[in-house]
Amino acid sequence: MAEATGTSSNSGGAGGVRAAQEPSLKAGGVLSDERVDFLREQAFCVLRVKTDKWNRFIGAEENQKIILDFLDHIWTNRLAFNAVESIPTVVASVKTSPPWKTKLLCVLKKGVKRIARQGFRHQLRLGEVPGYPMEHLPVVISEVLVCVLSNGLNHEDWPRVVSDDIHRHLEKLRSRVVTTRGRAEGRTLLPLPLCVERAQPRDIVLGSVQTLIVQWSGQIWNILKKDSGMMLHQGDHPGPSVELQFWATQKENLLGIQSQIQSPKAQHIMEILRRVKSSYYSSFKDICLKVNEAVLEAEDIDLYLRPLRRLISNLEERTFPQVDALLPPLFHTLCLIWSCSQYYCTPQRMVVLLQEFCNLIIEKAFAYLIPEELFKMELEEGVERVQIAISVLCTFKQLFHTHRQRIPEYYSHSQAIKLWDFPAALVFQRSDRIMERLLMIKELFATALDFLKLEKVELGGSRGKVLSEMVFSMSEEFHDRWRALRESxxxxxxxxxxxxxxxxxRFMEQNRDFDQRLGTVLNLAFQHSKNLKSTFKVRLSLRVPFNNSNSLFRDMLPCDSGKRC
Incomplete structure (x- = not known):
C-alpha cells in the first residue's frame, strides 16, 4: 500500500488535498523518473516486492499521481508503501491509514516542499515500521529511549529535577503503551517499573514501585469484577456462546495475570515492599490471593461448560422445527453442570445461562418467522409457523419446570442439595413477552381464516340474495382491514x-362488531327459513366455510336455531 498524507497548504482546503487540473499522466514519464526508480529500489529491498507486481502497481494512473504529488507538490509530506499479500496497492489520504499487518516503508521529506530531480537523496528520510507496532513500541522505549536518557553523559548539564521528570514521563509512557498493547490483544499486561529493571537508588525504586502497585491493583480488580451477565444488564440479548467465550477468555487472562505476579521481577517488587513494611504489601498480597481463587473458579467453570459447545452448535445448525428434540439433553447437561461444578452452582450464573439459551431460541424463532414478512405470507403457512414457535417456547419452559423439580436426582447422598430456587420470571421475562405477541398473532390469524371465508357464503330463502350481499359486504370490509394490517x-x-x-x-374490537352484525344476519336467515329442510341448508352453507377453523360462529349457530331444530 502506498499512502500520501500531509497537512493542507494554503491552496488545499481544510477538508483534504486539492490538486491542480493536469493532463492525463503518461507511464513513460514516471518510469523514466530517477526519483521513482529510487523508490522502487527501496520497495524491492524493504518489502520484497517482485518486479511484475511493481509494474502492475506503477501502471495504474492513480498510483502514479499519488507518487508524483508527493514528489512535486507541497501538500503531501509523507509517502507510505505497504505490500499486502505481495501486491502493492495505493491509497491517498490526509489521515493515517488503519493498522497494518505487514512491514511499512515510510518516505518523508527532509525540510523541503518539493523533491528535486537531481541530488534528491539527501532530501528524503526513509524508515521502516514493522507490522503490529504496538508490540515493538515498549521495546523501543525501554531499550532505546531509556538507555539514551539514563546515560549521565547525555545530560550532564541538565538539572536533576529535569532528569527525574523525564524519567517519570518515560515511565508513564511505557506503562500506557504496555497496557494499551494488552487491551489490543485482549489480555491484561502489568507493566514493570523501569527503575527496578535498571537498579536505580532505593528512594526512586520505592516511589515507582508503590505507584505501579496502585496501577496493578486497578488493572487486576477490573478483571476480577467482570461479570458474564454484563451484556444482559446493558439490555443486549447475547446467546450462550458468549458465556462460554467469556469464561474461556477470563481463564486465559487470569492465568496470564497469575504468571506475571509470580514472575521473579514481580516477586522482587513484593520483597521490596515487605522489607520496608509498606502498607501496599498486605493489600496487594490479598489481591494476589484473590487472583489465585479466581483462576480456580475460571478453570472449573470453563471445564464444565465445555460440553455445551456441541449442544449450542447443534441448536444453531438445526432448523427451528427440529429444536424441540435437542432441548431435553440440553436441560440434562445444565443439571449436571449445576450439581458437579463447584463454582457455577449459583442462581445468578444459572439465570444468566438460561436467559442466554432463551435468547438463542428466540433469535432462531425470529429467523424462522421472519417478522417483517409474517403477515405477508399465506395465512395457512403463517399459522403453522406461529404454532411451531409457540410449541418450542412452551417446551423450553415446561422442561425448565420439569428439571427444576428433578434437581435432587442429580446429587449423590453425600452431597448437599442446591435447588433452582430462583424465580422463573427472571429466566423467562423476555420469552414470556414474545409469547404474548405470538398468541396475539395466532388469534389474528385464526380470526382472519374465519372472516376471509365469508365470501364463500351464499344464503338461500326468500331474502337470501339480500342477506348474501350483506355477508359479502362484511367480507369486503374485512379484506380492507386485513390488507391494512398486512401493509403495516x-x-x-x-x-x-x-x-x-x-x-x-382496535382490530379485535372491530371483529366483535362483525360478530354482532353477522349474528344478526344469521338470525334473519333462520327466521326466514320456511321449513326444516331450508333451515338445514342455511346451517350447511355456514358450516362449509368454517369447517376447518376455530370459528366463533359454530358456537353461535345452535343457540340461534335450537328452537327450529
Whole structure:
C-alpha cells in the first residue's frame, strides 16, 4: 500500500488535498523518473516486492499521481508503501491509514516542499515500521529511549529535577503503551517499573514501585469484577456462546495475570515492599490471593461448560422445527453442570445461562418467522409457523419446570442439595413477552381464516340474495382491514413497540362488531327459513366455510336455531 498524507497548504482546503487540473499522466514519464526508480529500489529491498507486481502497481494512473504529488507538490509530506499479500496497492489520504499487518516503508521529506530531480537523496528520510507496532513500541522505549536518557553523559548539564521528570514521563509512557498493547490483544499486561529493571537508588525504586502497585491493583480488580451477565444488564440479548467465550477468555487472562505476579521481577517488587513494611504489601498480597481463587473458579467453570459447545452448535445448525428434540439433553447437561461444578452452582450464573439459551431460541424463532414478512405470507403457512414457535417456547419452559423439580436426582447422598430456587420470571421475562405477541398473532390469524371465508357464503330463502350481499359486504370490509394490517411497517414481535398492541386491540374490537352484525344476519336467515329442510341448508352453507377453523360462529349457530331444530 502506498499512502500520501500531509497537512493542507494554503491552496488545499481544510477538508483534504486539492490538486491542480493536469493532463492525463503518461507511464513513460514516471518510469523514466530517477526519483521513482529510487523508490522502487527501496520497495524491492524493504518489502520484497517482485518486479511484475511493481509494474502492475506503477501502471495504474492513480498510483502514479499519488507518487508524483508527493514528489512535486507541497501538500503531501509523507509517502507510505505497504505490500499486502505481495501486491502493492495505493491509497491517498490526509489521515493515517488503519493498522497494518505487514512491514511499512515510510518516505518523508527532509525540510523541503518539493523533491528535486537531481541530488534528491539527501532530501528524503526513509524508515521502516514493522507490522503490529504496538508490540515493538515498549521495546523501543525501554531499550532505546531509556538507555539514551539514563546515560549521565547525555545530560550532564541538565538539572536533576529535569532528569527525574523525564524519567517519570518515560515511565508513564511505557506503562500506557504496555497496557494499551494488552487491551489490543485482549489480555491484561502489568507493566514493570523501569527503575527496578535498571537498579536505580532505593528512594526512586520505592516511589515507582508503590505507584505501579496502585496501577496493578486497578488493572487486576477490573478483571476480577467482570461479570458474564454484563451484556444482559446493558439490555443486549447475547446467546450462550458468549458465556462460554467469556469464561474461556477470563481463564486465559487470569492465568496470564497469575504468571506475571509470580514472575521473579514481580516477586522482587513484593520483597521490596515487605522489607520496608509498606502498607501496599498486605493489600496487594490479598489481591494476589484473590487472583489465585479466581483462576480456580475460571478453570472449573470453563471445564464444565465445555460440553455445551456441541449442544449450542447443534441448536444453531438445526432448523427451528427440529429444536424441540435437542432441548431435553440440553436441560440434562445444565443439571449436571449445576450439581458437579463447584463454582457455577449459583442462581445468578444459572439465570444468566438460561436467559442466554432463551435468547438463542428466540433469535432462531425470529429467523424462522421472519417478522417483517409474517403477515405477508399465506395465512395457512403463517399459522403453522406461529404454532411451531409457540410449541418450542412452551417446551423450553415446561422442561425448565420439569428439571427444576428433578434437581435432587442429580446429587449423590453425600452431597448437599442446591435447588433452582430462583424465580422463573427472571429466566423467562423476555420469552414470556414474545409469547404474548405470538398468541396475539395466532388469534389474528385464526380470526382472519374465519372472516376471509365469508365470501364463500351464499344464503338461500326468500331474502337470501339480500342477506348474501350483506355477508359479502362484511367480507369486503374485512379484506380492507386485513390488507391494512398486512401493509403495516412495524415489527409485530418487537414487544417494546406498542403500535402493534394498539392495532391488535382496535382490530379485535372491530371483529366483535362483525360478530354482532353477522349474528344478526344469521338470525334473519333462520327466521326466514320456511321449513326444516331450508333451515338445514342455511346451517350447511355456514358450516362449509368454517369447517376447518376455530370459528366463533359454530358456537353461535345452535343457540340461534335450537328452537327450529
Amino acid at each position: 411497517k412495524y415489527d409485530s414481535l418487537d414487544y417494546t413497540d406498542d403500535d402493534f398492541v394498539r392495532h391488535y386491540r
